[in-house]
Amino acid sequence: MRTFPFFIVLLIFIFSTVVTATQSQQSLSPPPHVKSHHGHHGHHRRNAAKFFGYVRPNRTAFLNNQTELINEFLHAHNWVRSEYKLPAMKWDENLASFARKYLMERYNDCKLVHSTANYGENMFWGKRLHWTPSDAVYYWYKERTWYNFNTFKCEPPPKMCEHFTQIVWRDSTHVGCALQHCKNNDTGMLIACEYNPPGNFVNENPLAHTAK
Numbered sequence: 001m002r003t004f005p006f007f008i009v010l011l012i013f014i015f016s017t018v019v020t021a022t023q024s025q026q027s028l029s030p031p032p033h034v035k036s037h038h039g040h041h042g043h044h045r046r047n048a049a050k051f052f053g054y055v056r057p058n059r060t061a062f063l064n065n066q067t068e069l070i071n072e073f074l075h076a077h078n079w080v081r082s083e084y085k086l087p088a089m090k091w092d093e094n095l096a097s098f099a100r101k102y103l104m105e106r107y108n109d110c111k112l113v114h115s116t117a118n119y120g121e122n123m124f125w126g127k128r129l130h131w132t133p134s135d136a137v138y139y140w141y142k143e144r145t146w147y148n149f150n151t152f153k154c155e156p157p158p159k160m161c162e163h164f165t166q167i168v169w170r171d172s173t174h175v176g177c178a179l180q181h182c183k184n185n186d187t188g189m190l191i192a193c194e195y196n197p198p199g200n201f202v203n204e205n206p207l208a209h210t211a212k
Helices: 004-026 048-052 066-083 093-105 133-146 162-167
Strands: 036-040 120-126 174-181 189-196
Touching: 048 066, 048 133, 066 133, 066 162, 066 174, 093 174, 093 189, 120 133, 120 162, 133 162, 133 189
Parallel strands: 036 120
Antiparallel strands: 120 189, 174 189
16 A cells, blocks of 8 residues: 555656657647658568569569669659649659759668758668569559548648658659669668659649649
């Protein structure tokens, strides 16, 4: 019976800590233009290429053939955009070149850190080396589950939807991507896609054309 007051104090402390952490998180507001990153450790992986209806010449074609890499990234992006009756994106080699150069900057540390370029940018990190262009786009696409097209928000917090909204941003017409295994294979791999014009402007409808 003597320990009862101690448990009451402990419960009050835990509750106040949770409330404080939640309030701090809710006080953060996103910038006008948001870039997004995504990390995966290799669990619950599905056949994303099959989901998108993409057939590779062989399992690792995208690793050795730049044309196959381009085809797979474009096919997955435009499959998603077709679901929302949006114009297909076109490949931009300047964007792809930027993505390759930026991933080389992350070659040693393999950190999921965004560039400072004025493009839209989706990033993906995988602990294992089996992730594909279709995989990255598929997991970005899955964020649609939490996106509310009535409020233009991702719900409930702290869910992220900015990868998905960047892919379906109507005014983003060009994309360029890169995939890289990091220097130390134990640190994983990175994928980056750059978009122009950029999307993810706060409180704007991703599916609507923005008047200039």
